[in-house]
Amino acid sequence: MKTVYDFTVKDRQGQEVSLKDYEGKVLLIVNTATGCGFTPHYEPLEAMYKELKEKGLEILDFPCNQFANQAPGSEEEIHQFCTLKYGTDFPQFAKIDVNGDNADPLFAFLATEKPFTGFGKGLKNAAMNKFADLNNRKFGDKAYVKWNFTKFLVDREGKVIARFEPTMDMKEVKAAVVSLLKQ
Secondary structure: OOOHHHOEEEEOOOOEEEHHHHOOOEEEEEEEOOOOOOHHHHHHHHHHHHHHHHHOEEEEEEEEOOOOOOOOOOHHHHHHHHHHHHOOOOOEEOOEOOOOOOOOHHHHHHHHHOOOOOOOOOHHHHHHHHHHHHHHHHHHHHOOOOOOOOEEEEOOOOOEEEEEOOOOOHHHHHHHHHHHHHO
């Protein structure tokens, strides 16, 4: 059975990193953007990381510019923005595509393991769904991730446990992380 540990990704400097390096940790893998309405998610993500890192949490940040060009900068510009504005300390990797023919294999795997089931109920979420569908139409059946700040929760064995859309309350995301850390 395939796990996230079977994947290799690139760090901000373009060096290969095996996700086996994170074996035994609870992972929250996130596609991010610096110019998105959800960019403030960096704040609760960093707070969660500071609080739970010593208990075995790693947050892996993958910038992506596929959603309305909301991450146009270089890896270094994105990193500077995140560290200066939000004080982020969790690992940030090279900018990737999460959808289409050039989608990073890790994200294709994550999204196949936990497919999109909706942004939730309510008018705001319905509007988000319509906007995401317009943006992702060009990717067809390879629109694995619907928007920035989609989060995938991975257990200590490398299995994908949950998917959280950016519209999910960060308190619920944290509760799921805490619960998994206790197992």
